[in-house]
Amino acid sequence: MAALDAIRATFFEECEDLIEALNEGLGEMAGGDHGGETVNAVFRAVHSIKGGAGSFGLNDLVGFAHTFETVLDRIRSGDLEPADELIALLQRAGDVLADLVETARDESPFDAAAVSTTSDALEAVLGEEGAVEEEFVFDAVGADFDFALPDLDDDEPGSTTYTIAFAPRRDLYATGHEPLVLIEALADLGEIAVAVDLSGLPGIDAFDWEGSYLAWEITLVSSEPEGAVREVFEFVDGLCDLEITVVRSGGSGDATGLPELPDLDDFAPDDAADLPDLSVEPSPAASAETPARENAEPAPARKDARATLRVDVDRIDRLINTVGELIINQAMITQRVREIGVPLTPEIATDLDDYKQLAREVQEGVMGLRTQPVKQLFQRMTRIARETADVAGKSAQLVIEGEETEVDKKVIEKLADPLTHMIRNSIDHGLEVPEKRREAGKPERGTVKLTACYKSGDVLIRIADDGAGLNRPRIRQIAIEKGLIPADVDLSDAEIDQLLFRPGFSTAASVTSLSGRGVGMDVVRTSIAALGGRISIASTPGEGSVFSILLPLTLAVLDGMVVRLGEETMVVPIACIEEAIRPRKDDLSRLGTGRTLFFNRGDYLPVIDLAERLGHPTRAKKLTKKTLLIIQSNGSRVALAVDGVVDKRQVVIKSLAKNYRHIAGISAATILGDGKVALIVDPDGIAEDPPSAGSMRSRTEDETRREEKKDAA
Amino acid sequence: MPPEAETLAAPAELYATVIVAGQDFCIDIKRVRENRRWSPTTTLPHAPHYLMGTMNLRGEVIPIIDLAALFGFARIEPTDRHVIVIIEHEEKIIGLAVEAVRRILSVTPDQIRDAPGAKRDTSTSCIRGLITTDGGVIRIISVGDVVSAMEEVL
Amino acid sequence: MKAQVLAIDDSRTIRSLLAATLEEYDFEVTTAVDGVDGLEKFAETSPRVVITDINMPNLDGFGVIEGIRGGSVNKTVPIIVLSTESGADLKDRARRAGATGWIVKPFDETSLVSVLKRITGI
Numbered sequence: 010m011a012a013l014d015a016i017r018a019t020f021f022e023e024c025e026d027l028i029e030a031l032n033e034g035l036g037e038m039a040g041g042d043h044g045g046e047t048v049n050a051v052f053r054a055v056h057s058i059k060g061g062a063g064s065f066g067l068n069d070l071v072g073f074a075h076t077f078e079t080v081l082d083r084i085r086s087g088d089l090e091p092a093d094e095l096i097a098l099l100q101r102a103g104d105v106l107a108d109l110v111e112t113a114r115d116e117s118p119f120d121a122a123a124v125s126t127t128s129d130a131l132e133a134v135l136g137e138e139g140a141v142e143e144e145f146v147f148d149a150v151g152a153d154f155d156f157a158l159p160d161l162d163d164d165e166p167g168s169t170t171y172t173i174a175f176a177p178r179r180d181l182y183a184t185g186h187e188p189l190v191l192i193e194a195l196a197d198l199g200e201i202a203v204a205v206d207l208s209g210l211p212g213i214d215a216f217d218w219e220g221s222y223l224a225w226e227i228t229l230v231s232s233e234p235e236g237a238v239r240e241v242f243e244f245v246d247g248l249c250d251l252e253i254t255v256v257r258s259g260g261s262g263d264a265t266g267l268p269e270l271p272d273l274d275d276f277a278p279d280d281a282a283d284l285p286d287l288s289v290e291p292s293p294a295a296s297a298e299t300p301a302r303e304n305a306e307p308a309p310a311r312k313d314a315r316a317t318l319r320v321d322v323d324r325i326d327r328l329i330n331t332v333g334e335l336i337i338n339q340a341m342i343t344q345r346v347r348e349i350g351v352p353l354t355p356e357i358a359t360d361l362d363d364y365k366q367l368a369r370e371v372q373e374g375v376m377g378l379r380t381q382p383v384k385q386l387f388q389r390m391t392r393i394a395r396e397t398a399d400v401a402g403k404s405a406q407l408v409i410e411g412e413e414t415e416v417d418k419k420v421i422e423k424l425a426d427p428l429t430h431m432i433r434n435s436i437d438h439g440l441e442v443p444e445k446r447r448e449a450g451k452p453e454r455g456t457v458k459l460t461a462c463y464k465s466g467d468v469l470i471r472i473a474d475d476g477a478g479l480n481r482p483r484i485r486q487i488a489i490e491k492g493l494i495p496a497d498v499d500l501s502d503a504e505i506d507q508l509l510f511r512p513g514f515s516t517a518a519s520v521t522s523l524s525g526r527g528v529g530m531d532v533v534r535t536s537i538a539a540l541g542g543r544i545s546i547a548s549t550p551g552e553g554s555v556f557s558i559l560l561p562l563t564l565a566v567l568d569g570m571v572v573r574l575g576e577e578t579m580v581v582p583i584a585c586i587e588e589a590i591r592p593r594k595d596d597l598s599r600l601g602t603g604r605t606l607f608f609n610r611g612d613y614l615p616v617i618d619l620a621e622r623l624g625h626p627t628r629a630k631k632l633t634k635k636t637l638l639i640i641q642s643n644g645s646r647v648a649l650a651v652d653g654v655v656d657k658r659q660v661v662i663k664s665l666a667k668n669y670r671h672i673a674g675i676s677a678a679t680i681l682g683d684g685k686v687a688l689i690v691d692p693d694g695i696a697e698d699p700p701s702a703g704s705m706r707s708r709t710e711d712e713t714r715r716e717e718k719k720d721a722a
Numbered sequence: 723m724p725p726e727a728e729t730l731a732a733p734a735e736l737y738a739t740v741i742v743a744g745q746d747f748c749i750d751i752k753r754v755r756e757n758r759r760w761s762p763t764t765t766l767p768h769a770p771h772y773l774m775g776t777m778n779l780r781g782e783v784i785p786i787i788d789l790a791a792l793f794g795f796a797r798i799e800p801t802d803r804h805v806i807v808i809i810e811h812e813e814k815i816i817g818l819a820v821e822a823v824r825r826i827l828s829v830t831p832d833q834i835r836d837a838p839g840a841k842r843d844t845s846t847s848c849i850r851g852l853i854t855t856d857g858g859v860i861r862i863i864s865v866g867d868v869v870s871a872m873e874e875v876l
Numbered sequence: 877m878k879a880q881v882l883a884i885d886d887s888r889t890i891r892s893l894l895a896a897t898l899e900e901y902d903f904e905v906t907t908a909v910d911g912v913d914g915l916e917k918f919a920e921t922s923p924r925v926v927i928t929d930i931n932m933p934n935l936d937g938f939g940v941i942e943g944i945r946g947g948s949v950n951k952t953v954p955i956i957v958l959s960t961e962s963g964a965d966l967k968d969r970a971r972r973a974g975a976t977g978w979i980v981k982p983f984d985e986t987s988l989v990s991v992l993k994r995i996t997g998i
Contacts, residue, residue, distance in 0.1 A: 013896070015892075016889060016892040016893055016896060019888055019889055019892050020888075020889035020892075022888070023887060023888040023889050049931075050933070052931070053886070053931050053932075053933065056931055056960060057886065057887040057889075057890075059960060060887055060889075060890060060960045060981045060982065061887055061889035061890060063960065063981060063982030064889065064890070064893055064981070064982040064983075182952055183945065183951075183952060183974060184945075184952075184955075184971075184974045184975065184976050185952050185953050185954035185955055185974070185976035185995070186954065186976055186995070187954075187996075187997065189997065190994070190995065190996060190997035193997050194993075194994055194997075241994065244976060244977045244978075244994070244995060247971075330781060333781060334780070334781045337781065576765075577764065577765055578764075623767035623768070624767050624768055625765060625767065663781070663782070663783045664783070665776070665783055667782075667783075667813075667814070668782065668783065668784045668785055668814045668815050668816060669766070669776065669783075669784075669785040669814075669872070670872075670873060672766060672767055672768060672769075673767075673768060674767065675766075675767060678764075678776065678783040680778045680781065680783070684778055685762065685764055685777075685778065686763075686764040686775075686776045686777060686778050686783050687764065688764065688766070688767075
């Protein structure tokens with residue numbers, strides 16, 4: 010089949026959704042929901058994977074799914090009690106199934122040991138009898154119907170004459186059969202003569218339109234064996250009175266001496282071990298009684314009632330890009346019109362406003378196409394949590410909240426690694442071992458809460474554990490050992506916590522099979538920053554730690570404060586700005602050489618000159634002539650000095666790294682109304698120490714200017 | 723476009739000749755997306771001296787390299803007459819500032835000579851060959867090396 | 877005119893496979909994602925034959941069969957049940973509900989088409 014590759018791709022795409030549904034359902038079961046529909050949804054997910062996998066001859070996948078499904082079926086039917094241990098096993102099985110799907114997709118080898126261990130465990134649950142109740146034959150053989158039935162006239166030379174007395178019952182019609190089709194099928198086997206018996210027809214008064222009054226007497230001369238003739242009637246077996254008689258067998262001339270045919274039921278699929286993949290129901294039971302339906306309760310709310318459309322992400326991205334251009338174009342036109350200096354007529358002013366409004370609406374609509382719930386991402390974390398707990402010897406549960414929260418798809422993709430890391434950290438190093446927890450009067454099973462919610466235009470993701478809290482003396486000790494801080498420095502708790510994010514706090518030497526608290530946290534922070542987000546820690550000894558990640562809803566736009574730095578224009582994300590202040594001389598004070606502090610709301614904040622930090626050539630200007638942006642960065646506040654605030658506006662984010670590379674202190678770029686590029690400041694990067702990677706030139710200039718500023722101040 | 727090349731064995735390749743610091747250079751035309759007139763750039767922090775800054779190319783933010791400065795000549799003082807040659811290399815789009823774009827040259831591989839010079843030196847490492855013409859020597863700029871030079875400097 | 881087939885299955889993979897196979901044999905295929913969708917599409921397209929999965933969300937295959945057989949339009953349409961479950965009781969129930977035929981997944985195109993032919997004569 011030409012389209013087979015495409016369908017195969019569809020299958021793996023669908024598997025992703027099914028695995029998600031599976032994990033979701035198992036999560037609900039773990040949460041104590043053993044309701045029929047929950048278990049059924051889990052069953053269905055595994056079942057659908059099995060069904061699709063069978064079509065592509067993915068036998069390992071089919072085999073495992075089948076065992077898995079059988080266990081689920083037992084739970085569904087109430088034969089098995091979904092105890093905690095069993096659910097844990099099901100979750101492991103879910104992981105194995107996901108792996109099998111992945112390896113099947115990539116055509117890579119799978120972890121046979123893990124599969125057989127889990128498979129054995131599942132079969133052990135089923136017990137002896139039920140372990141392999143049906144042997145599936147999954148090769149898509151071109152099954153023909155003779156295969157299922159005994160070929161009694163094996164070596165029959167020549168032809169046989171059959172007489173077939175066929176009298177349909179009313180159910181035959183009711184179940185969609187058509188005698189004509191059957192007779193035609195017989196005609197395909199050889200020469201036929203058909204006589205219809207109309208004697209059963211009642212008078213028109215008594216005629217029931219749904220009744221069955223006709224019967225046929227058919228004579229067939231065919232070289233086909235009797236099995237083939239019976240096969241024609243397989244679907245109607247039990248729905249008609251049928252009598253097939255061999256009148257004359259061509260070869261032997263023996264018309265009547267055939268042994269009686271075995272009852273077709275003897276060959277019913279449920280008894281046969283080696284059925285072909287196509288089997289036909291020969292059960293005689295068929296009556297007009299009200300059909301039994303298992304799920305008599307009202308159908309659950311229709312989850313996927315809304316029609317959806319799968320669209321290639323690239324197409325959406327192109328659309329988003331074009332809309333971004335539209336926004337820039339709109340800003341440019343507005344600016345150009347203003348620059349002409351002609352007073353605007355009210356009509357033009359209104360039209361421009363409408364244009365702006367429409368462009369924004371289009372943009373919002375298009376952005377919405379890119380967002381998706383964090384659900385799938387979060388569910389992947391349950392697996393991470395489970396595996397980490399197993400390896401680390403911890404008893405842990407991951408509680409998920411707010412999984413419907415939607416975030417830009419790209420953000421979700423890029424969040425997987427940092428989140429994995431943090432979940433591992435929380436369990437491996439945040440939670441205490443069960444004995445310790447017991448001693449501390451806590452439940453032995455630790456809880457890590459992974460939550461997502463909207464917070465004033467951003468998305469807040471939190472990872473909170475109820476463990477021992479950060480070991481601050483230890484962190485401090487490590488930082489001293491690594492030479493990150495002087496041994497005698499006095500640090501607040503928040504400052505100690507921030508050490509975790511310092512590059513070099515953790516080194517390769519401390520990487521365990523999982524990861525140490527702090528290992529790669531600088532990488533985590535960098536990844537989050539690259540998404541335009543920020544991360545912070547709060548920790549209470551004995552009670553646990555909370556990591557909070559604040560992310561923009563979309564990667565494509567940002568609410569920014571447009572600021573001036575000498576000749577340059579830059580953008581500072583509004584999200585991190587607390588206020589913008591023109592400083593009074595009295596609030597500024599010196600600390601050591603060149604460092605200035607700004608007194609604000611009872612705190613002394615370090616002042617960072619943005620132009621200087623970025624190595625921009627600016628003329629020295631008194632701080633009192635500048636504007637200070639008070640920003641929140643890494644849990645502390647700093648004052649960012651800029652030459653002036655120009656505007657507050659939403660800007661379209663453009664990657665700088667795509668054509669150039671990442672620049673310390675800069676998160677991205679945007680294009681302003683005049684068509685010029687403006688850089689977007691990364692506040693956390695700026696608040697850090699100046700990058701040692703800066704070029705000699707800018708560093709010397711920094712120093713020169715620092716001297717100049719000292720003189721000027 | 724020049725007429726069809728006569729040599730069948732080695733098909734001619736097309737190069738755009740550009741003037742950098744008064745000298746002739748050329749760029750494989752397959753790498754060139756378009757030429758644009760100079761427009762003011764936005765300064766990039768912590769950038770090497772030959773990086774003039776960045777500009778907006780229909781919504782893409784692209785870095786502009788001063789080829790003269792990269793090759794060790796004095797930095798250019800950009801005017802309206804300067805041209806930005808927009809090149810593409812491994813999905814990166816970059817602008818090369820030059821004094822002028824002259825003409826299209828059809829060159830067969832046997833006309834290209836190896837460029838002598840140390841690989842360490844950006845003024846020569848970004849030259850992948852020489853073409854001798856009646857008018858003198860034309861250096862072939864290796865676009866890939868220019869891009870890696872930009873990426874390496876941190 | 878091509879013969880209309882309505883294929884109801886909650887698995888996108890199976891729907892694609894059915895559609896690809898049947899279209900190759902010159903059937904015109906309409907697909908539905910679950911029982912409710914199936915009954916809606918049934919009313920819209922009035923197909924010559926229905927192929928339905930059993931275990932589906934919202935409304936299962938039995939529901940589909942009952943819905944069609946209990947309706948007033950095209951109620952005797954052939955309905956072929958397509959399922960990986962080959963348990964005898966399940967088939968029994970499908971039969972009692974009024975299914976015309978039965979195919980076990982995974983199916984191959986020969987068997988699918990031959991069953992269709994035997995049931996519909998197409």
